[in-house]
Amino acid sequence: MDGIxxxxxxxxxxxxxxxxxxxxDIPLDPAAIRHIADRHVGVGCDQLIRLExxxxxxxxxxxxxxxxxxxxACGNATRCVAHLLMAEEGNRRIAIETVAGLLEGREKAGxxxxxxxxxxxxxxxxxxxxxxDTLEVELGAEAPAxxxxxxxxxxxxFVADCDAVDLAREGARLEHHGMFPRxxxxxxxxxENTERLRARVWERSAGATLACGSAACAIIVAAVRRxxxxxxxxxxxxxxxxxxTWREDGHVLMAGPTxxxxxxxxxxxA
Numbered sequence: 001m002d003g004i005x006x007x008x009x010x011x012x013x014x015x016x017x018x019x020x021x022x023x024x025d026i027p028l029d030p031a032a033i034r035h036i037a038d039r040h041v042g043v044g045c046d047q048l049i050r051l052e053x054x055x056x057x058x059x060x061x062x063x064x065x066x067x068x069x070x071x072x073a074c075g076n077a078t079r080c081v082a083h084l085l086m087a088e089e090g091n092r093r094i095a096i097e098t099v100a101g102l103l104e105g106r107e108k109a110g111x112x113x114x115x116x117x118x119x120x121x122x123x124x125x126x127x128x129x130x131x132x133d134t135l136e137v138e139l140g141a142e143a144p145a146x147x148x149x150x151x152x153x154x155x156x157x158f159v160a161d162c163d164a165v166d167l168a169r170e171g172a173r174l175e176h177h178g179m180f181p182r183x184x185x186x187x188x189x190x191x192e193n194t195e196r197l198r199a200r201v202w203e204r205s206a207g208a209t210l211a212c213g214s215a216a217c218a219i220i221v222a223a224v225r226r227x228x229x230x231x232x233x234x235x236x237x238x239x240x241x242x243x244x245t246w247r248e249d250g251h252v253l254m255a256g257p258t259x260x261x262x263x264x265x266x267x268x269x270a
Contacts, residue, residue, distance in 0.1 A: 003265060003266075003267075004019060004026060004265065004266040005019075005020070005263065005264070005265050005266075006018060006019050006043065006263070006264055006265070006266060007084070007260060007262075007263055008043060008045070008260075008261040008262050008263075008264065009080040009084075009258060009259065009260050009261060010076070010080070010239075010258070010259055010261055011075075011076030011077070011079050011080055011211060011213060011256060011257070011258050011259075012076065012210060012211035012237060012239035012240035012241075012242070012256060012257070013209075013210025013211055013238070013239030013240070014046055014076040014077075014209055014210055014211040014212060014213065014239060015044070015045050015046050015261065016045050016046065016047050016048070016049050016074075016076075016077045016080060017036055017037070017043050017044075017045040017048050017049065018049045018050075018051065018077075018080070018081065018084070019048070019049065019050045019051065020051045021050050021051060021052050022051055022052060022053050022059065026050060028048075028050065028064070029068075030067075030068030030069075031068070033048050033064045033066075033068040034066065034067060034068045036048055036266065037064075037065075037066035038066070043264065043266075045066070046066070046203065046206040046209050047063050047064060047065060047066070047071060047074050047077055047206070048063070048064040048066075049061060049062070049063055049064075049074075049077050049080075049081065050062045050064075051081065054097040056095075056097050056102060057095035057096055057097040057102055058085055058089070058094050058095050058096065059081065059085060059094075059096055059097070060096075060097040060098070061077070061078065061081050061096050061097070061098050062098075062099070063077060063098070063099070065204065065205030065206060066205055066206050067205045069205060070099070071152060071204075071205075072098070072099045072100045072151040072152040073098060073099075073100045073116070073150050073151035073152045073214045074213060074214060075114060075116055075150070075212070075213020075214045075215075075216065075217060075254050076211060076212070076213035076256075076258075077213070078096055078098070078103050078105065078114045078116070078213065079105065079112040079113075079114050079213065079254070079256065079258050080112075080258045081096055081105075082094050082096060082105025082106075082107070082112050082114055083105075083107060083112050083258045085105075086105070086106075086107050092106055092107055092108070093105070093106045094106075098151070099151070100117065100150070100151025100152070101117050101151065102117075103115060103116060103117060110257060111255050111256065111257060112255070112256065112257070112258050113253055113254065113255040114213075114253070114254050114255075115251050115252075115253055116150055116151075116213070116214065116217050116251070116252045116253070116254055117150070117151070117251060117252070118249070118250035118251050118252075119148050119149070119150060119217065119218070119221040119246065119250060119252055120148070120149040120150075121134050121147075121148060121149075121221075121225075122134070123147070125149045126147045126148070126149045126153045126154075126180070126184075127149075127153065127181060127182065128147060128179050128180065128181075129178055129179050129180070129181055130179075134146065134147040134148070135225055135226070137155065137179065139155065139157075139174055139177050139179060140177075141157055141170065141174060142157070142159055142165075143157045143158055143159050144157070145157050145174075146158075146218075146221075146222035146225060146226060147184075148217075148218040148221050148222055150214040150217045150218055150252065151214070152185065152204070152214055153180055153182055153183070153184040153185065153204075154184060154185045154186075154187065154214065154215055154218035155174060155180070155184045155185070155186050155187070156187045156189055156215075156218050156219050156222035156223075157186070157187065157188050157189065158189050158190070158191065158222075158223075158226065158228070159188050159189070159190060160190065161190055162188040162189055162190045162198055162199060162200045163190075163198075163200070165188045165200065167188065167200050167202055167208050168202075168207070168208065170186070170188070170202075171186045171188075171201075171202020171207070171208065172202065172207070174186045174202070175202060175204055183204045183205075184204060185201065185202070185203050185204045185212060185214065185215050185218070186201070186202040187199050187200070187201045187202075187212075187215045187218065187219055188200050188201075189219055189222070189223070191223070191228050191229070192236075194228070194229050194230060194233070195229065195230070195232075195233050195234060196233060196234045196236065197219055197220075197223055197228075197229065197233055197234070197235050197236065198236045199215070199216070199219055199235055199236065199237055200237070200238065201215040201237065203215070209239075210237065210238045210239030210240075211237040211238070211239040211240060211242070212237070213242065213254055213256075216235040216237065216242045216244055216254060217244065217252040217254055219235050219244070220232075220233055220235065220244035220245070220246050220252065221246050221252060224246050231245060231246045231247065231248070232244065232245040232246075240256065240257070241256065242254055242255065242256040243255040243256065
């Protein structure tokens with residue numbers, strides 16, 4: 001894999017290595033993905049992204065977790081890729097195909113908004129290990145979880161102070177809870193008011209992250225379902241803020257900034 005160019009981008013500190021395989025195949029196996037994502041021996045990232053040709057959209061975006069497993073969705077990566085393609089093509093709107101479906105992005109005044117598609121709320125959609133009410137899922141934690149699928153599984157727990165939670169311990173424990181056959185992203189959320197939510201996220205495979213876009217989507221959906229906010233609210237994460245809307249048609253919109261950290265070349269893999 002000598003001579004493979006990459007971009008390092010982030011959305012609110014949620015960082016990605018992006019490889020462009022639209023014109024040149026870039027084969028990756030789990031070992032190569034783990035090497036690239038490793039912050040000590042590779043580039044380091046929360047997710048590895050490969051751009052591929054698509055017959056249905058402007059690009060197909062494939063997503064991998066740092067452990068080499070494939071992820072279904074990543075909101076901040078979608079915003080980063082949308083920004084790249086809109087700049088490349090001179091458009092203000094873009095369509096991105098993912099494993100989870102087609103996503104649309106647009107940009108205005110430096111803010112990239114992505115339609116992350118509909119939230120799925122059935123226990124089979126998450127998926128959960130057994131039938132239950134996804135509005136109140138008992139996990140043996142300090143609060144019951146609201147479970148949501150944004151193409152990937154999420155559990156949202158509303159607590160008095162999310163900063164007081166031992167995220168490394170509780171996040172890791174709940175990610176692997178028996179209720180989640182495909183593991184889950186775990187969010188601890190504090191309601192500051194009806195228009196603002198403060199959150200910390202333990203991301204499946206990646207651990208504690210500065211921001212997680214799909215988690216922010218799950219958080220606004222969970223808050224609306226619990227009657228804690230209106231359909232639009234700000235989700236404040238350690239890395240910054242995202243403006244979130246859960247539309248009446250079920251689609252979730254996410255808006256925020258993106259940034260290019262640097263460009264580089266993968267010189268080789270062990």
